[in-house]
Amino acid sequence: MEDRRYYRSLTRNMAVIMIMVSVTPLILIAGLIGYYFETAYREKVLAHLQELVEKHQQNINSFLDEKLSYIKVLADSYSYEQLSDEAFLENKLVILQNAYSGIFVDIGIVDSAGVQIAYAGNLKLERADYSGADWFHRAQEQDYFISDVFLGLRKTPHFIVSVKKRRGESEWLLRATIDFLAFNSLVENLRIGKTGAALIVNSAGEFQTHPRTEPPPEMFSLLKRTSWARPVPAGESHTAANQAVKIAPVRPEASEADSGPDAAAFRAISSGSLALSGIVDSRDRKLIYILMPLKGGEWTLAYQQDVGDAFSEVNSARTLALTILFSGALGIIFMALFLSRKVVSRIEKADQEKDIMNEQVLEAGKMASVGELAAGIAHEINNPVAIMAEEAGWMEDLLQDLHIENSEDAAEFKRSLKQITVQGERCKEITHKLLSFARRTDPVHRDIQVNDTIEEILGIFDQRSKFNNIRIQSELDPDLPLVSASPTELQQVFINLINNAIDAMGSRGGLLEIRSRLEGDHAIIDIADTGHGIPSTVMARVFEPFFTTKPVGKGTGLGLSICYGIVKKLGGKITVDSAVGLGTTFHISLPVRAANAARTDL
């Protein structure tokens, strides 16, 4: 139980370390590269978008600028009188319309009272009164003017470009109407991806173009909040036209305090002006936006695109990378678990083998010391026994000279001497057995007559079997050829098996049968007892090391496993048959020496 826990924690620790060591750098590298790649890529996308938007900004600015320039040229080139002539004006409009189809809708001269003195165009706007129009008041304040988009008298969206001229005391305006659709298409052209679109709002937050997609309210409020600080007009020399032609650096004044985490970034763009970019978080979508000033900061060119759309490539790359990372990590975890389990099972096996080996060494050591002791005693006893036997013999010799054969005592005397000799013989046999048991110093294989080994061992068990009421019957094939084995090891096999057999029969007694015979080129030895038998549930485990059914402290559970190991090493087999209540039979099969087998065949 303790062991199980130890191996489990070993497995866990190994797996965790392996996973940590391999997954941590993977995640770190993936995270780092991912972060830098994503940042760089976002930067690049943003820069690219900004470039596009800036190009459009320039386009739009130059469009407005150009249109204003034509009107300016017209106003500068001709006198008020010439331009007041509607036929002349019509002629100029046609020229403009030819050059720029559909852009210039109409053209007119407006006096300082706001009354259109001359008009050329399709709409009947002669003598139209602009004195109430907002654009008129603002146009009068500046030399050049571009109005916001408005519906005006004609009730269609348009805007006005005007140039103020002076004639004597009074001032007059040359105004032209620019078609909204032509202007709108300029902005509409800026389409990127599925959701990227541009729009223009004036400083009041009113659309100057018709947006393809309605911006979310958050975007709308951002647009409203954003205003571009206009450079301080340094006297009259700084004209609106100049501002339009050359956009001076302006500074956005978005109040970022309430825009929350949607950090906006100011970026210097190549033209020297600034752009504002960032991400606005709407309820259902995230928008990336770029704002740039138009018309000297009066208008804002806004570009918006869904974040997912703008960064679709980086997103798909991230998804791919995450998938690879995840599956890689999964693979590593799987492998780590698999490997650590495998390694630990190896370790467990090795530990077990080590334990068995330790036990075997211990067992061998124990046997060796017992053997040494036995040998010592046997040697010590041998000489006195020999002397006793000889002295008894000497007494017998002397008795012959005394000529007292006829007396009754003499017969008794002789019997007594005979007894001494017989018991001396017995001592000799005992010491002989002890010594042959103790002779375990040679692990080398020798040619052994198995029958002799069996007889030797049976001699050792003589007393014990008698004590347990066990009858021993041996049926040994006298023609059994020699077997090549280590005598000590073979002895150990028989000792273990006979020990088990006697234990199995207990004090009730029984019959222990030992048979040997030759079968082919194998010597078969059966050791059968009439003991309690082995239950089938544990049958498969009897040769397992440390498996024992004996009470704690009685058996090491090594006996049969050692037998198994020895027989296996000799190239033999050991099997067991058992019936509960009837008894158990162990079958050992040992290969006889090839030369022997051949000889018996002849």
Added chain:
Amino acid sequence: MNPEKPIRILLVDDEEGYVSVLAKRLTRRNFVVKTALSGMEAVRILRDEAFDVAVLDLKMEDMDGLEVLKVFKAMEPEMPVIFLTGQGSETDAREGIELGACDYLVKPCSLPELIDRIAAACGHC
């Protein structure tokens, strides 16, 4: 066995009790027995007298039986030597035979067997 020319035996063993009783029993059976309690003593005796056979214990305190055998073989190459050995030292006894001993017996052994071996040794070796 020729009664007129009894077999002369040199009995070498450091166990005095054993040697003395064995000598008595053999003498009783018409052998001429001289005993030595050590290898050195045996060598000294052999220098002065001739024997028909030597019975030599393998394990003695002063000289190992095998060493004594080598000396015997140097002095009297023709004299057969029978080893008496305790149990467990049969390998040594076999080594002795390789060195020129005639036979070996495991102690304790019965007297008739010893006499048989002695007779055989005198006849064959």
